[in-house]
Amino acid sequence: MFENAKFVIDSREAFDGCVFVALKGEKTDGHLYVRQALEKGASLAVVERDVDVPKEKLYLVKDTRYFLQQMAAQKLAMYDPQIVGITGSNGKTTTKEMIHHCLGKELAFRNPGNLNTEIGLPLSILNDYHGQPYAILEMAMNKPGDISTLCRIARPHVSVLLNVGTAHRGVAGGDEQILRGKLEIVENMREDGIAIVHSDPRILEKIKEKKFLAFGFYSGDYKLVSYKYEEFSTIAHYETPEGKKKVRFSAILNLGQLVNVAAVLAVFDVLGLDVDLSKFETFIPVDGRFKVIKVDDVYAVDDTYNASLESFRIAVETLKKLGKRAYAVVGSIKEQGIYSEQTHRQLGRILEQLDGVLVYNIDHEIDAMECSKIILKSDEPKAIVEQLRNLLEPKDAVLFKASRAVGMEKVLELFLGGKKA
Ligand code: ADP
Secondary structure (H helix, E strand, O other): OOOOOOEEOOHHHOOOOOEEEOOEOOOOEHHHHHHHHHHOOOOEEEEOOOOOOOHHHEEEOOOHHHHHHHHHHHHHHHHOOEEEEEEOOOOHHHHHHHHHHHHOOOOEEEOOOOOOOOOHHHHHHHHHOOOOOEEEEEOOOOOOOHHHHHHHHOOOOEEEEOOOOOOOHHHHOOHHHHHHHHHHHHHOOOOOOEEEEEOOHHHHHHOOOOOEEEEEEOOOOEEEEEEEEEOOEEEEEEEEOOEEEEEEEOOOOOHHHHHHHHHHHHHHHHOOOOOOHHHHHHOOOOOOOOEEEEEOOEEEEEEOOOOOHHHHHHHHHHHHHHOOOEEEEEOOOOOOHHHHHHHHHHHHHHHOOOOEEEEEOOOOHHHHOOOOOEEEEEOOHHHHHHHHHHHOOOOOEEEEEOOHHHOOHHHHHHHHOOOOO
């Protein structure tokens, strides 16, 4: 009865003929919006309890969340694609997009970046997967157990663990919990599955019994051995069990992203896909994830989508390689909980390597940061941009980076003022 149905969980997004699934969230309960969804055209509402609407419009189940997950799992089982599950603290979206770009949308399905949770993943499979032979799935973790749930929906043939860092450490409950939670992607792959993991000793030690390939910078089975930037392109060299490989991008990719390309090469080999490496040349970095824009002969780096200590470290390292001088406009790293002060003190030490730091301070979490390179602290995008304009010279690089909630894109947009080259 649900064949070809489109599922909606927000009644405001309901449309003619869709199926509304009432989920109980932390803030509200979808059962309160069943009537509204039906009024907007939903043909049916999947519910856990009775609601005061015509009975023929209700489909009663024990657990609506589980229903959604089971439906998605069944759909995958029907088409039986090769499933690549990707998790890690940094780089999931870009890595997934890169694989998808190289394979093309006829061959590969991928879930959009924010549809990577126990609700988002099944929704995207149900609404957008149409039987491609490869499913490249980003799997996000907030707490241990999340990845196991996602793997029950889509059990990977290939499990990619990009890295284990400190992102969301406040929510996850600490660094040990993050490691444990992320390893679930390896523990829950198929019997005959293969893992592709960052060659981090903490990870390797825990997966000795599993079938795996490791990747890294100068380490592992698939390794990045050198990289350089030429004007606006990147050339990277890899050593793999299948021989040496050269990959060129018509964009600037940072060191972390280039290391993740080693994982991408491993995925292709494991799947037995002979991918033309020139496909990487046309890959366009995802907005907000270390996307370098050249404006007035200055490298402006849009890294406004999120932030963690590891991605800051990588960004700063790359920035120094890229520009004559390196500056950054920074804001808080969120979801650090009791670790917030420690995280921002560590951030200050990372930023010492720069020529100057401007702090976009709207939430004061970053007040704990000490750094001798701070030039200005302000909650006014205009003040920051004016200072930048006085400061920057041709060939300088400037990074814009903070956690999503900070809204750093406001500062970047003002700085760019409609100019992009
Ligand atoms: P995710 O989906 O995991 O948040 P994104 O592709 O959106 O990953 O990238 C988030 C940030 O992580 C970007 O700033 C990116 O440059 C950075 N990044 C990517 N790979 C790595 C890595 N291996 N180590 C550190 N930072 C990385």
